[in-house]
Amino acid sequence: MRISTVTMFEQSVTSLNRQQGDFLKVSEQIASGRRVVNPSDDPQAASRAVGVDQARAVTQQFADSRVSARNSLSQAESVLNSVSDAVTRAKTLMVQASSDTLSDVDRESVASELRGVYEALLGQANATDGNGRYLFGGYQDSSAPFVKDAAGEVQYVGDTNVRRQRIDASRLMDVSDHGEAIFQSVPSGAGYVTEADAANAGSVTFKGPEVIDSGDAGYGERYRVSFDEDAAGDPTFSVEVYDEAGGTWNATALTEEAYNPEVTVVSVGGLKLTLEGEPAVGDSITMGPADEMNTDLFRTFEKAIAALETPNATESDRASQRNTLSSVMRELDNGLDNVLTVRASMGARLNELDVVDSVGGNRLLNYEQTLSDLVDLDYAEAISEYSLRQVGMQAAQKTFADMKGMSLFQFL
Structure with missing residues (x-):
């Protein structure tokens, strides 16, 4: 059988192209670090990888959401810590003011300090986060939730809704508490x-x-x-x-x-x-x-300040002041218990975020491992394949160079 020179050249070029294609494919895999560079490389693995990658992206989004929720709860918990300190200081001042040895001037001095605590408490109730949103206004977080009316009394003008954030596929968490529940409520069983x-x-x-x-x-x-x-x-x-x-x-x-x-x-x-x-x-x-009497922490402060600023001219005045301070002490106790209850709830939610973070982190690692098993490259195997394809291509080039020089004209 005679083989034409054209056939020899065509077969040699085809072999060269095939060897070069295989070599370039391995080179591309090594450069990208992926075994499946194109879906055609392994259609089944590529299809599964798309699903796993989507699940990983959703899990990562939940992780980002938990970061946002943790920031909100941490800021609110920090403010409530300051609120607890303010109420505790107010209780100390009430004990001091209850002493019969104090004069009207002494009680006015206590009232002045108590007013400073009151203003600080109002500022904490109107605290904002890093984005300028009010922490305790519910969904109306663009304006201060507590304002003073014409009579100088603090009113809550926010709403009673609670902002929530999805931190996992099956968990929608409260990431804030509205001001009414914190500053104008008492805990159950308050007496x-x-x-x-x-x-x-x-x-x-x-x-x-x-x-x-x-x-x-x-x-x-x-x-x-x-x-x-x-x-x-x-x-x-x-x-x-x-x-x-x-x-x-x-x-x-x-x-x-x-x-x-x-x-x-x-x-x-x-x-x-x-x-x-x-x-x-x-x-x-x-x-x-307690829940049917005064539950407003600001109203409690206002009553205490008014009582301390009123001179004790008569026995009736002294009795009225003593009764007011007695009521205020109980209301402050209930207010502090309520703040601590809300703060404990926030702490429990922060702990839950840690648990969900741990579970989500493990899930994310599993997705990463599965995705790696599907599409990532085994470098040891790929480098061996790279060397083999390089030798094969060099052999094809050498063969073609030798074959193109074979001709009967050399023997004439």
Whole structure:
């Protein structure tokens, strides 16, 4: 069989092109570090790699979301730490102001410091994050959530929604708490708070109430102790229960009990309230569950400052101030407990982020390993293949060079 020179050249060129193509493919794999450079290299692996890469991208997005959530919670938790310090300082000042050895000037000095704590607390309630958004305004985070009205009282103008962020496929986490839940609420089970009517003209002071039987049928109701006098002019008191349905004090628990100015113990609804001092006809003292009384931390500060700035000209003034400070102490305790409860909740969410981060990190590593197994290059095998293809191409080039010189004309 005779083989034409054209056929020899065509076969040699084809062999050279094939060897060069294989060599370039291995070179491209080594340069990119990937075994599957084009989908045609391994269609099944390429298809699986697309799915794994998408899952990895979603997992990474959740990781970025957790970073944002952690920043928000950390900033809010840091502010609540300062709020706790402010309320603790206010309690210390209340204890100091309760001393009978202080003069009106001394109490005004305490009120001045307390006002500074109050203003600092307001600033913390209107704290912002690094992007200028207010931390405790709910979704209305573009304006200050707490503002003073015309009367100088602080009002909450944010909303009661909570910003949430998805930190994992099955977890939507609260990354903030609105201001009303922090500064105008009390924790569940906060107990009772007692408050004297601002219009009282007598000098009655109270201690308590103390819970003596939380299983009493009347426990949890709101009570009002009202003072009067009998036909002989001796002081008496009666206890009324607040009618939630009618919104009036029309249910009487105790009627026309004798009152002893030295000390009188009122026992009703599983509670014990100790009274001292001379009442005036029409005076009243209310005790009720903390969540039905004043729950506004700013209002508590305002009451305390007003009481300390009022001179004690009469025995009635001293009794009013003592009663106000007693109520304020309980309200501050409840406010601090509430702030600590919210702060603990934030701490729990930060801990949860750490756990989810750990799980997400392991998942991300698994995706990286799977993706590497599918498309990444085994360099030892690739370098061996590279050397082999290089030798093959050199051999093809040598063969072609030798073959093109073979001709019968050399023998003529």
